[in-house]
Amino acid sequence: MSGADRVSGFVNGAACLACGSARVERFLALGGVPVFCNVLWSERAAAQAAPRGDLDLGICADCGHVYNLAFDPELVRYAEGYENSLHHSPRFQAYAEELALDLRRRHGLDGKHVVEIACGQGDFLKLVCAGAGSVGTGFDPSFRGGEPGANLAIRREYFGVSPLGRAPDLVCSRHALEHMDAPADFVHMMRDAVPAGSSPVYFCEVPNSLYSLRDGGVWDFIYEHVSYFNARSLAACFERAGLRVTRTWETFAGQFLCLEAIGESAPAALAPAQLATVPAGDDLLTMAAGLGDEVDRLLAHWRREFARIAQAGGRVAVWGSGSKGVTFLNLMGADGAIGVPVDINPAKHGLFLPGVGRQVVAPEALPGLDIALVLVMNPVYAQEIEGMVRGLGITAPVTGV
Known part of the structure; x- marks a missing residue:
């Protein structure tokens, strides 16, 4: 799982899950992603062996609905270990x-x-x-x-x-x-x-x-x-x-x-x-078609930044161990090895992210870890997180992904 594959063309036999239209066009594929981003693991090996599935994203040319053409409901069973609460923020x-x-x-x-x-x-x-x-x-x-x-x-x-x-x-x-x-x-x-x-x-x-x-x-x-x-x-x-x-x-x-x-x-x-206003169907198709390039552009940027920080002996606090953090670190792969997953939800502390197997730490664990950058996975929380970081005595820049 290292980047995006561009795919295109209408899908034979497809029916939009929202409006029922048969005009569904492929636009992005991401292989081998964790099935659950919100199920963390108590052991690293188990996290690394967590179930994976494929994303094969299609968009409806009529209503603009996006969905995973490769979704397998048999892989997804929600149970007690599922944790996606954001109310600690x-x-x-x-x-x-x-x-x-x-x-x-x-x-x-x-x-x-x-x-x-x-x-x-x-x-x-x-x-x-x-x-x-x-x-x-x-x-x-x-x-x-x-x-x-x-x-x-x-x-x-x-x-x-x-x-x-x-x-x-x-x-x-x-x-x-x-x-x-x-x-x-x-x-x-x-x-x-x-x-x-x-x-x-x-x-x-x-x-x-x-x-x-x-x-x-x-x-x-x-x-x-x-x-x-x-x-x-x-x-x-x-x-x-x-x-x-x-x-x-x-x-x-x-x-x-x-x-x-x-x-x-x-x-x-x-x-x-x-x-609410929604762009025209053709505009949505154009946006979707360019998404693979955007994924690759962002990954290339952050790989360069992580390499620069690693060379100087620093580490990156990847703040947010939910869907965004898990997706980002899995796409980064070995290039994100200096990333330290951070979350304010105590239910996640000490557990391991699916796929990459990185252990989640509490914010209080960051001092002394040579943090050179705090990367906020959801920019809407950037101001809140910067206040917490400065309160911990960390002077590293805080930026949204």
Whole structure:
């Protein structure tokens, strides 16, 4: 796994996972990537032997949806060891709190029932259900147990396995739909799981594919994510399931994409749908076609920088041991040997990254490691991380990847 292969041409027999179009064109291949970026290992050898799969990315010429043509659902089984919480970051926690408060206020959720699909450890569900009388039901097979809160119940199972029970007022899905190999079918199942006669609001948040195609966020292509949505393709999924999309918008510095929808039987929306702007299909195809060159350009740049720092006896703190950090270090390969994975999530400390087998350290371990550069895998956290680094007495430059 050392770089990108350019592939092109329409794919015979393909059908877009979002809109159903047969006009799907290949544009990028990355072979042998870790199946799970968010499952870390207690032993280096096990991490290096972690399961791998191939990315063969295609883009729909009609709706612009991007997805992995080579995805094999048999390789992906989510369990207790899955850890992707970002709530240890003050920047992300503030965003989550702001989003939860917005949902509570706009939809009058105090005293209501909220259902969250793929709720993790219940961090966001707890925020949405913070109002008086609110109750929440979460679904996630990776839930580690414990008491999520007196007004919350989290089932350690996939959504849809058992009856929902009380009708929900909000059905929330954050960073789950991109993991589904049949996203339109999953949205249809979400709709059908709601008891007859109820009319909840559906809220969905996913990574924004335009952040990768338009803004150069190339480290976000990972095996766990079958799909990469833009506002047009995300809306297509919900519309195919018989839901009426009322709003789509970008958030978190353009990295995330949000959608709200209601059932066709719900009262008519009070205002026209507010939909985020998406570039024309031809423009998206052009962006996709140039992505392989962008990956190679960035890798060449960072290989030169790492070599320069290594020659001077320094090391690079690679801050962020989630999807971006794992992808970056695996693509760098041996050229990234001086990279030290860092994360503020204590659940990751001492564990090893899949593929490269590097051990994750806490920020407090950095002093004394001859850190010559702090490379921030997600630039949205750069200011927060620079404050932490300076507080540790480290004077090395802090820069986004």
